[in-house]
Amino acid sequence: MREVTQEIELVCPACRGNVVASGQAIHCPACCRSWPVQHGVPLFAENALYWGELEQARMCELNAMARQDGWSKAVDVFAGHLKDYITSEHRVDWIPLVGLSPSWRVLDMGAGWGGNAFPLCRHVEQVVAVESVPERTEFLSIRKEQEAARNLQVICASVHSLPLPENSFDLIILNGFLEWAAISKQGRPREIQKEVLARVRHLLRDQGCVYIGIENRFGINMLLGDNDHSNMKYTSLMPRFMASLVMRLGSSTQHFHVQAIERSYRTYTYSYWGYLKLLHEAGYRSIEIRGALSYNMPTVMYCLDHAHGFRHYLRDITPRSAKGRIVRSIGLAAGFPAFLKLLSPCFCITARQ
């Protein structure tokens, strides 16, 4: 891990003035607000809703064990099924799309378990990991201490009130984040997502870049019955009002443990063209969208305006599952870039100001 020279100076999420740290709290001299600091992590997220792959109580137990026996062992015991997701270096296989520079300061929004943040610490000057769930920032803080990641700064804050100064980051990562941005705020999800993108854009330095890893609303995996973020099948394919109706009427097997502000469909994903439009409206330029089978571990990334690249990959694989074989057959048959854009399971997107 790299040594860090100085942590980023935080600002008041309300008045944007500089804040000062004193003891176990952070104060804003201008508007007299203060926020606690726990385990070295400033907690700006007030009344945060819980979100996670584990139930809240189990996450607390995991943290307790991580503190005592090490984070890796705690993950083995409580979240063994997530081990790869948490620790695999393949999480940052998207790096060639952005071309990191060692002097960069990177912001990882919705850092979760640190799957992106920790590998990145070895590449760049500083990584700021923002996460709105205190149980998850506690885990990040424990892992940071145990991995001696001194150039990682962990902050507990909501994307809707970030304590970060504008024009501060060379790269901002929204990996599996944008689709969840509207679950904790009232309003139209698309407008909220657009607001978030615009806010994030202001945090970028002049030549800065945002990286977004996200699902395709109409991805072939969705058509074949993968669960959507609603924990239900096919909801991403439906008109939004219908997806909301289905969510209110139906019951689902929990994959994510989410406290949302209301039981309606708020985890919007989009098509290739939908993302282009959303990013344009949020003020981004130089938008490049690549296809990927999984944005969580993008071991394969392909140009969407060139179907041969992806077909070349498909010819060289033998999927073991029936679903995989169907995807392969369709991919090989679909010789037009439009099909790739329409059906790609995930997108890896880069965009600049």
Place this chain on the structure above:
Amino acid sequence: MFLHHSTAVTIMLSEKSIRSLLGDLGLFSDTEQIRFLVLHTSVAPAGRVVYFAFSGREEQPRWVVKSRHCQAIGYNLLAEGQALDRITERLAGTSLVQALPRVLFAGEYDHSVVLVETYRHGTQHLPGRVASERESTRRYLRQAASWLSTFQTHTRLPGVPSAEIAARLSQSLDQFAAYYPLLEFERVYLAHMAQDIQELSSHIHLCAVHGDFAFNNVRVNGRDLSVFDWEFYSDSGLCAVDPAFWAGALTCFWLGLPATDLMEGPRHDAELRAGWDILQTHFLLPYAATVGMPTSTLEKAVPFGLVTAAMKQLLAYGFHSTGDEIARLMFRFLARQSTLLATAS
């Protein structure tokens, strides 16, 4: 000497740098027309990024650009470049040269070690599961055996004293036993192998060795085979390394190893034996017949090939990777099979 994941210096070139390198090499007149397929193979620190560079809307990639995550083993790419130069020279005038990629660049670019080579047309033949063996798979196995035996015939080192070969075999066994935590039956099997060294050393030969000869490093284009990924190449090695590793890699692929536990019990035994039988009939025996190796020698040489292949890959990287894992698992299978046979008799 072993690298730890968290201490490995990681590097990754950006697409932008690769585009610029290909432009600098004069391989594309308009670099904006380059389209990439980016593949990441294995996990860090062994991780590798392979860029397949397509021109405009062409169906096949023109160039393959390789880079490593880890700078320490990134230099293996330079070794691969040098190996390809050497082997191309050695095979000059034979049809085997057609099977090799041509190296355009091997060196540092933008603080990373990069290898640029020509793309050899063809598809990777991935022969499904054992149960679904088809004639095309058998033909493919015979094709691979034929290529390998011709390669070895052309690169065979004549007049190597059997004492030297015996010393090499013995060294492989010692290293293998020292590096891997072996089960009791594997130790017994190794002891049996040690007894065969003297006899074996007068029947096997040294030749050029690919070192990672497996289905995923071979493309088939009709009757032509192209072989790539030469980073473990050596001018002089045990002839059994490549056939043994080929058989091991294919068996592991059939069974989903190393993700599947080979020691799970009898569940895999039938499938393993069926797969091994197919490999023996259509790959190992035709190979042995062409290089003039008696069947009894082949049977004894294969485990030595696996042990040597495992150590070769382990020592080249400095840490365990899929390659050495495959060879080790297959060694375990052979040791176990031998134990079972001994018990039955």
